[in-house]
């Protein structure tokens with residue numbers, strides 16, 4: 001189990017990471033998301049030991065890491081571009097952390113290659129003879145060869161295109177799960193974060209803005225900024241009476257006690273077209289293959305977009321009635 005408490009790192013007068021507390025149980029998958037400059041990479045580099053904290057501490061399985069150099073931390077690091085040794089073959093890269101004299105060295109390299117979905121024919125290739133996705137697979141195999149307690153993944157899929165990205169993400173998740181290795185993944189991509197994480201951390205201005213189970217963060221984010229960071233939003237103010245908010249989209253059950261004025265979140269996918277309900281006008285309709293996206297204007301709930309079946313006959317200028325599924329979320333802080 002990795003434990004961070006009060007972890008702080010400042011560059012001049014610029015906070016990199018500010019009083020961060022975090023626990024990652026063994027075998028867990030933590031994802032850190034946040035806008036550029038929010039401190040994600042700094043946090044990973046502190047954990048890896050590439051940076052020294054100004055305050056706070058890091059323990060792994062109860063052992064303080066303050067004075068432990070990076071290569072003795074039992075932590076592997078996979079960077080954005082893989083950073084393979086260019087002059088070494090695939091086999092030599094993967095075998096880097098396996099002692100030369102180990103009798104099972106070759107078979108371990110073969111097992112790791114297979115585990116990341118690469119054929120044995122790749123063994124003698126150099127990194128420049130591999131695609132971006134293959135290079136990232138080798139980087140992952142090299143990190144797995146260290147048999148770490150914790151794997152740090154800093155935007156490891158960001159150089160790959162969408163389809164490959166998803167395949168790689170699923171592969172990495174499966175491999176780490178099988179090996180029982182805890183991981184901390186940094187990404188810019190909200191959907192990647194929600195898909196990979198069992199614990200999601202949103203960073204902002206060097207601090208943790210919100211953390212918890214991905215579904216909780218998506219449905220019940222702590223504040224408007226976190227809500228917007230994790231997906232599209234419809235936000236309005238309304239009074240709550242008897243657990244029901246009187247909203248521009250009609251009466252809506254909410255997760256908060258009664259108050260005269262609350263700020264409420266609804267996700268656009270909760271909104272559907274209904275026989276009757278709140279009137280909205282279609283400003284724009286665009287075909288997206290699997291669905292059609294309607295950009296709507298609703299007098300008091302503003303502009304937002306919803307996806308409907310692609311075959312719909314609704315077009316720009318039409319009026320529709322809207323209803324909301326599920327509950328609205330009331331922000332506790334703003």
Ligand SMILES: Nc1ncnc2c1ncn2[C@@H]1O[C@H](COP(=O)(O)OP(=O)(O)OP(=O)(O)O)[C@@H](O)[C@H]1O
Nearest residue numbers: 011014015016034035036037038039040041042043
């Ligand atoms: N070596 C450094 N020297 C000075 N300032 C730094 C250094 N590394 C990071 N910072 C600053 O610390 C803050 C956090 O940077 P960090 O790279 O951790 O953010 P990030 O969330 O990983 O951003 P990105 O998503 O763009 O990679 C930024 O304001 C950055 O300018």
